[in-house]
Amino acid sequence: MSPRKSERIMNLTICLLMARRFLDKAHIRENVEGYAGMTDGNFERTFERDKDELRALGVPVETGSNSPLFPDDVGYRIRRQNFELPPVQFTAAETTVLGLAGRVWEQATLADHTVSALAKLRAAGIEVDSSRMAGIAPTMGAREPSFDLFWQATTSSRRIGFDYRGQPRTLEPWIMTYRHGAWYVLGLDVERNSQRMFKISRVEGTPSLIGKRGAFVVPTDLDLAALVRSLEPAAPDREAVLAIRGERAPELRRRGSAGESPDGLPLGFAAYRVPYTPHSDFVGEVAAQGPDVLVLSPPELRHQVIRRLQAWVAGNESGVLG
Amino acid sequence: MTSTEQVGRLLALVPYLQAHPDADVVRTADTFGVTPRQLLADLNVLWYCGQGSLPGDLIEIDMDAATSDGRIRLTNADYLSRPLRFTADEVLSLVIALRAIRELAPIEVSTAVDSALHKLTGAAGVAASERVSLAVSAGQEGVRDLLARAIEIGVAVRLTYDGPTRAETSTPLVDPIRLSTRDGYAYLDAWSHERNAWRTYRLDRIARVALTQDAATEHGELPEFGSGWLDRRSDAAVIALDLDDTARWITEYYPVRSVSELPDGLRVELLVADPAWLRGLLLRLGSRVHSVSPPGAADGAAAAAAEALALYAHLSLVQ
Missing domain, CATH: 1.10.12 (Lyase 2-enoyl-coa Hydratase; Chain  A, domain 2)
Structure with missing residues (x-):
């Protein structure tokens, strides 16, 4: 960070913001403190870089001509109505939740973005209250090391290249979604020319941004909600009859309904009909309950649970205990 | 820190200081997420900025007041009275x-x-x-409303809770302090009367909430319930599991201490505070677990599996 450079860019901003018409480079060079004493080439390069930096901050530096007769005589200006935060009012309840929003992000880059957004609101005279609502503390994290790059690629519509399960991929990232504590990215896999979803924590190495911003558009007929739903567990399409001991396995009992208990159940067990899908690890869920949950039907599920349990029986060759 | 970041901040700082005359250095630094030292460096830059190079053209800042009294007075910058729009x-x-x-x-x-x-x-x-979208498993709206109300008015609540590890419904009496989220799940952070200690309860496992008449009492600072929380529990033991590659998902679901690659899978070290939780995990994984260390840590799973298989045999269900 160079104080001289920050000064020069601030002075350039003020100069362009105060301009009533497009200012040509010669005028800017003469009037903005900081360009004086530069060689022609040095000034050209520095001015171009300064403009780029301002645009990266979201400052709308416009290029144009003052005269329709001489369209090639270009100059620069910043229109105030495009520069300033539009007037906006918030109620007390809204400023309270905005203050809370400032504490949500644990991921450093996004936490910085919320800090600067709230600083702008405060600069506009909106008193954001960050001390209230101590009883609600949602947090959002992103432990995935390449999260930042995927966020940048998605929000600026840039292609991104990365390795996934040993395969190189080039993706046009459409959306990112956070589910069960993990981030996913969905977009067009360019080489395969089809839509793909990736779990960002499984991306290998450091991805690279490819090409320019705004390089693609998200298809307008995309049903984002349906795509995101595809990450949710499949709806149950089968039913198991389980024998559950007393008050045990409350989650399974609440998911199901009381069934008719057949003769011969061990003392204290009752039958429940519980819907399930083979796509989730229902076998594991039942096996985890040990002697508190027994599968009565279907037989295939029962065998799978028994096989899972047998791993823990001494003398079983394929088992853990040898 | 780059000049771009500094310029971005300065463009908000100028209107902020005009809207907050005599702003406090420390509070202002906090608002902008920088140190007071950085804020003073920012003011030093602004001191040279303005519409031209003549003294009357420059932004005026009382630098003495800023450095000695910690108060900022900025004037002569009417042209920057509103912040830049959002990025x-x-x-x-x-x-x-x-x-x-x-x-x-x-x-x-x-x-x-x-x-x-x-x-x-x-x-x-x-x-x-x-x-960008997100979803959090946050249980029933009615449960959240009751808990939020109990926190606000400061009373103890009786939960009906489907514990994950004891595999049984319990009805703990707790002083509710905060609703929070971690890793995509919402939790109640509360003081448990029975345990006389801080506990967290996943909201989607709370079946019912009953408000009591008893005022919640003060228990000091809430601990950080982050992934390192178990580290500070004295009763947690380190368990090492050698796993098949198909069980790699557990490294994404549970706080693991370390992961190392093996020729036929991976080794993970877990901190386990509750033997019942470990028993459930081992039974769930079955033969995807190649070995457990210390070996005695698998005794509970072995006994539970043997008991379950005996029940199946008794039912004549093992064919």
Whole structure:
């Protein structure tokens, strides 16, 4: 960070913001403190870089001509109505939740973005209250090391290249979604020319941004909600009859309904009909309950649970205990 | 820190200081997420900025007051009286944060969240806000509302809780302190009367909440319930598991201490505070576990499996 450079860019901003018409480079060079004493080439390069930096901050530096007769005589200006935060009012309840929003992000880059957004609101005279609502503390994290790059690629519509399960991929990232504590990215896999979803924590190495911003558009007929739903567990399409001991396995009992208990159940067990899908690890869920949950039907599920349990029986060759 | 970041901050700092005459250095630094030292360096830059190079053209700052009294007085900058509009990243990060609050918030708060969201996206005109989405497992709305009310008025509650590890419904009496989220799940952070200690309860496992007449009492600072929380529990033991590659998912679901690769899979070290939780995990994984260390840690799973298989045999269900 160079104080001289920050000064020069601030002075350039003020100069362009105060301009009533497009200012040509010669005028800017003469009037903005900081360009004086530069060689022609040095000034050209520095001015171009300064403009780029301002645009990266979201400052709308416009290029144009003052005269329709001489369209090639270009100059620069910043229109105030495009520069300033539009007037906006918030109620007390809204400023309270905005203050809370400032504490949500644990991921450093996004936490910085919320800090600067709230600083702008405060600069506009909106008193954001960050001390209230101590009883609600949602947090959002992103432990995935390449999260930042995927966020940048998605929000600026840039292609991104990365390795996934040993395969190189080039993706046009459409959306990112956070589910069960993990981030996913969905977009067009360019080489395969089809839509793909990736779990960002499984991306290998450091991805690279490819090409320019705004390089693609998200298809307008995309049903984002349906795509995101595809990450949710499949709806149950089968039913198991389980024998559950007393008050045990409350989650399974609440998911199901009381069934008719057949003769011969061990003392204290009752039958429940519980819907399930083979796509989730229902076998594991039942096996985890040990002697508190027994599968009565279907037989295939029962065998799978028994096989899972047998791993823990001494003398079983394929088992853990040898 | 780059000049771009500094210029971005200065463009908000100038209107901020005009809207807050005599602003405090420490509070202002906090608002902008920088150190007081950095803020003074920012003021030093602004001191040379203005419409021209003559003294009357420059922004005026009382640097003595800033360094000696910690008060900032900035004038002669009418042309920068409003902040720059939001960047897309600023709006989007705020929008996602507000949506995270809505996932957890009781009804009256979600109304404020919705209207704030509406104004923000209106002010910024960002279509990109649909490009990022999130979901949190936050249980029933009625449960959240009751807990939020109990926290606000400061009373103890009786929970009906489907514990994950004891595999049994319990009805703990707790002083509720905070609703929070971690790793996509919402939790109640509370003081357990029975355990006389801080505990967290996953909201989607709370079946019922009953408010009591008893005032919640003061228990000091809430601990950080982050992934390192178990580290500080004295009763937690380190368990090492050698696993098949198909069991790699557990490294994403549970706080693991370390992961190392093996020729036929991986070794993970877990901190286990509750033997029943470990027993459930081992039974769930079955033969995907190649070995357990210390070996005695698998005794519970072995006994439970033997008991379950005996029951199947008794039922004549083993064919």
